[in-house]
Amino acid sequence: MHEWALAESIVMAAVETAQKENLKIITEVTVHIGELQQIEKEIFLFALNELAKSQKPKIKNDAFHLKIEKGTLTCKTCGHTWKYSDMKKKLNETESESIHFIPEVVFVHARCPKCGSPDFEITKGRGVTLTSIKGAR
Amino acid sequence: MTMEPRTSVIEKRLKNIKRIIAVASGKGGVGKSLVASSLALHLAHHGYKVGLLDLDLYGPSSHIILGIKDEFPTEEKGIIPPTVHGISFMSIVYFTQEKPSPFRGVDISNIILELLAITQWGSLDFLIIDMPPGIGDETLDVIRYMKTSEFLVVTTPSKVAMGAVSKLLKILIELKKPVLGVIENMTMTDSSFIKQEVKKLKVQYLGKIHFDETLEEAIGNADRLAETQAMKNLAVVLRKINL
Ligand SMILES: Nc1ncnc2c1ncn2[C@@H]1O[C@H](COP(=O)(O)OP(=O)(O)O)[C@@H](O)[C@H]1O
Ligand SMILES: [Mg+2]
Ligand SMILES: [Zn+2]
Numbered sequence: 001m002h003e004w005a006l007a008e009s010i011v012m013a014a015v016e017t018a019q020k021e022n023l024k025i026i027t028e029v030t031v032h033i034g035e036l037q038q039i040e041k042e043i044f045l046f047a048l049n050e051l052a053k054s055q056k057p058k059i060k061n062d063a064f065h066l067k068i069e070k071g072t073l074t075c076k077t078c079g080h081t082w083k084y085s086d087m088k089k090k091l092n093e094t095e096s097e098s099i100h101f102i103p104e105v106v107f108v109h110a111r112c113p114k115c116g117s118p119d120f121e122i123t124k125g126r127g128v129t130l131t132s133i134k135g136a137r
Numbered sequence: 138m139t140m141e142p143r144t145s146v147i148e149k150r151l152k153n154i155k156r157i158i159a160v161a162s163g164k165g166g167v168g169k170s171l172v173a174s175s176l177a178l179h180l181a182h183h184g185y186k187v188g189l190l191d192l193d194l195y196g197p198s199s200h201i202i203l204g205i206k207d208e209f210p211t212e213e214k215g216i217i218p219p220t221v222h223g224i225s226f227m228s229i230v231y232f233t234q235e236k237p238s239p240f241r242g243v244d245i246s247n248i249i250l251e252l253l254a255i256t257q258w259g260s261l262d263f264l265i266i267d268m269p270p271g272i273g274d275e276t277l278d279v280i281r282y283m284k285t286s287e288f289l290v291v292t293t294p295s296k297v298a299m300g301a302v303s304k305l306l307k308i309l310i311e312l313k314k315p316v317l318g319v320i321e322n323m324t325m326t327d328s329s330f331i332k333q334e335v336k337k338l339k340v341q342y343l344g345k346i347h348f349d350e351t352l353e354e355a356i357g358n359a360d361r362l363a364e365t366q367a368m369k370n371l372a373v374v375l376r377k378i379n380l
Contacts, residue, residue, distance in 0.1 A: 001211070001212055001214070002212050002214075002215050002216050002255050005146070005215030005216075005255040005257070005362060006142075006255065008146050008214075009143050009145055010142045012142070012145040012149070013142035013145040013146075032139075058380070078148040084283075098232040098233070098324070101216065101232055101251075102229070102248055102250075102252070103247070104244040104247050104248050105229075105232045107238070108233045108236050108237070108239075109236070118237075118239040119239065119241075126247070126372050127143075128143075129139050129140060129141075129142065130139070131138060132138055133138075
């Protein structure tokens with residue numbers, strides 16, 4: 001489960017931000033998870049809560065809120081926009097697992113469904129980002 | 138707010154690596170991958186714990202040189218690179234299955250960040266990086282995220298190669314990055330042109346690896362590679378910097 005490594009980055013980034021803001025306690029952290037990374041929500045939440053236990057400043061129990069962001073891709077060649085969930089059906093297990101580790105290999109394993117170009121971009125739903133931190137001073 | 142969390146964890150991932158050596162050049166095809174792979178093998182043979190990271194995302198080559206196939210990282214609190222010939226080996230090839238890789242610059246940076254954030258190297262004496270040519274995203278990201286990295290620069294005897302290599306050396310000097318020295322690879326004469334050019338920049342010239350006609354046959358076979366004249370020349374060059 002490489003989710004652990006990403007969870008660790010979230011916790012460390014939250015703690016760094018809280019220290020900069022002089023927070024004494026972190027009460028709420030919102031995390032966006034891109035669909036392309038296909039993260040197991042439960043595993044990820046478990047890892048976050050485990051990692052949160054021994055931090056300074058303290059992180060409140062159940063502080064983490066996860067939001068899955070749907071994957072959207074746009075072709076730079078023809079302008080077509082499509083959903084990752086539609087494209088995923090055409091990927092085999094190895095391909096989809098590779099994208100789970102490194103979302104950018106989607107350009108290796110997939111093409112624009114309209115014009116066949118590999119020159120498209122991930123407009124939404126790439127990876128894991130921290131979108132808000134709340135706490136008290 | 139949207140915050141990139143991966144940068145926060147990279148330092149921790151690299152914490153137990155004693156030295157990071159990026160094998161770089163301003164030019165392609167000069168032997169960076171050969172030197173990086175051979176250096177990793179050489180250090181592993183001397184009993185060091187060694188990692189090799191192939192950052193040439195368009196044209197990864199280290200796995201071809203070392204004959205690494207059918208390997209995949211294990212997933213455990215990140216990904217643990219497989220150990221082959223005593224080297225912990227990480228490459229994009231695990232995820233691209235040898236298909237062409239059309240990446241733009243922003244994708245390159247994202248991939249490097251992801252690899253650095255999720256790879257669990259454990260403790261290493263050396264992490265060797267096989268760099269792509271030039272001073273683009275990969276080089277800038279290594280400088281940005283792998284702050285302790287030292288550079289080992291490769292050129293051929295060609296004036297054309299040295300032209301590009303001089304630019305790389307100048308920017309490394311400007312950014313105050315440690316440059317271990319310059320290796321002149323694939324030499325066929327005893328010209329001293331490269332040596333003089335390197336000295337002008339006050340960088341250490343480390344010596345020559347001769348063009349080795351038998352090298353191609355050893356590609357893909359780590360044991361045979363270790364026996365080549367090129368590897369013997371490299372060992373002599375490396376003694377100058379105590380490797
Ligand atoms: N000293 C040498 N003698 C003969 N062939 C060499 C030597 N060094 C490198 N080569 C060959 O030259 C080619 C380019 O080397 P490579 O390491 O892939 O360069 P780079 O990584 O700089 O692009 C490869 O086929 C390699 O086997
Ligand atoms: Mg190379
Ligand atoms: Zn298209």
